[in-house]
Amino acid sequence: MRGALDGIRIIDVSRVLAGPFCSMILGDLGAEVIKIEHHETGDETRGWGPPFVNGESAYYLCANRNKRSLTLNLKSKQGKEIFHRLVSSGDIVVQNFKTGTLEKLDLGYQQLKATNPQLIMASITGFGLTGPYKGLPGYDYIIQALSGLMSITGEADGGPMKVGIAIADVLAGLYTCIGILTALHHREKTGEGQEIDISLMDCQVSSLVNVAGNFLCSGINPKRIGNRHPNIVPYQVFVAKDGEFVVAVGNDSQFRRFTAVLGKPELAEMEKFTHNDGRLRNQSELIPVIKELMKEKTKKEWKNLLDSAGIPNGPINTIAEMFEDPQIKERNMLVKMEHPKVENLKLVGSPLKLSGTPVTMRYPPPLFGEHTESILSGLGYSSEEIIQFKQNKVI
Incomplete structure (x- = not known):
């Protein structure tokens, strides 16, 4: 069965969590996702463990299904040429380099737009493409602190606490999905691509919803109240x-x-x-x-x-x-996939339940560079050229 985003090609040069989480959701919905990884080190999360299962880290596995992996040296001339060829056949680029990094490589939105005028680029950074913090690295922990989230998390008589997951990354991934789907709808009507500027900080501030609203209406700085609700009892x-x-x-x-x-x-x-x-x-x-x-x-x-x-x-x-709860089982929030190295791979399922175009689990999280040769062949490169790319450390 074809997914809702069947025919959409995503070139994903993001790493860690926010970007990969976004592209995995789009992949679940049927998009083709090509995961571009550093030709020597790959996605950082491949080394984030334990736990590891036959060399594959649980952290990497959690956010990278429904993708194919292509290794590429974006600093090399030939690597840039390959990237441009990918972009010419693609629809969306997802990236989370520090602000200005891709521009220095001549791979920024304006440069890529010349290759594909209908391109949509989603740029995920810690603080956005503008503002005094735009050049700073943004990690979830730092964002939870700066956004005020930690100041309201924890017991009243205890210290500030971070949320138990990288919530800023998860929210940024979700907001990026919303932005991409919106941009696709706009392009369908006008033929125009655009750049989407997503900041972890902005997303985390947005998530403060009623707590921020209480402050803005009262002027009273919210305090930690532990597991109680600020407005409802019991x-x-x-x-x-x-x-x-x-x-x-x-x-x-x-x-x-x-x-x-x-x-x-x-x-x-x-x-x-x-x-x-x-x-x-x-x-x-x-x-x-x-x-x-x-x-x-x-x-x-x-x-x-x-x-x-x-x-x-x-x-x-x-x-x-939680995973033994009958509701979780009935809703298919635990899925199993075949994987070349991990026997009986278990992953969290998708919360998206679409009656006409349901999500599909087509590819397990790819091995490092697993699809490099097949992707390059699909772009028209010969076996001899691919061998040369390897020798030149392009891939």
């Missing part, structure tokens, strides 16, 4: 008889049902707790009562009761427990 972690459990009561109707499940319906009748604004003001009185009641049953017992009452809830799963 909306936090409680300790059941056998472990930690989250309850998220989103409105007054849910609170009435929640108190009934707790066996304390009178709480919802008390004026100071009837409405959310009162619960927020008086949470120091309400929460200790709920905490004591939550200790009376197991996580499974609470889940059955709260699910029946329509109260959002759930145990705090480990990653192993």
Whole structure:
């Protein structure tokens, strides 16, 4: 079955996570993705481990399926010529070099546009193509700090904490996908390509949504509140008889049902707790009562009761427990692929469920340079030229 992006060729010169995550999503949707790697070292994440499985790092494997790997020395004259030939037959370039790097190699958007006027280039950098920080390297950890995210993450009486994943990279990858799909739609109507300027910093600031909104409306700097919600009560972690459990009561109707499940319906009748604004003001009185009641049953017992009452809830799963969850299995969020070196390769599935053009898992994450010769042959290079490229360290 053809994917929604079948016929779209992406030349991916990005490394690490944000760019590869973006191009993998587009590859899942049917696009052809050619992953260009440094001819000697490849994508840095190939060495990010342990864990490794038969020499392949788990970090690299997580973001590089549905791609073919071409090694290329972009500093060499012949390497640049090969890249231009690829661009002439391509639709999109995804890159995350520091601002100005490709321009110094004569491979920037304006230079490539001369080769392919309809080209779309998505440039992912730490701080964007403009501004006083444009030349600085941008790593997820630094972005989490500068964006304010760490200042609101963690317990109230503890220090600032980073999120447990490279969230700035993930968000940038998703925003880049949105930008690329938008640019493709625009090109379909006008025939015009364009450059997309994506900054990890911008994406992380955008993700602050209601927390930033609260500050902009009140002028009060948000503080760390741990697992509680700044605007909703009760909306936090409680300790059941056998472990930690989250309850998220989103409105007054849910609170009435929640108190009934707790066996304390009178709480919802008390004026100071009837409405959310009162619960927020008086949470120091309400929460200790709920905490004591939550200790009376197991996580499974609470889940059955709260699910029946329509109260959002759930145990705090480990990653192993999450993958055993029947919902995760039913939704195909764990997929298996054949791989030349990794037996029974398991990867996280795609959350995109399209009825007419479903995602497909066509290629496992490629070995380093696995498709170099076949891609170059497809561009019209002869076997003799490819041998010469190897001898000249072009590939």
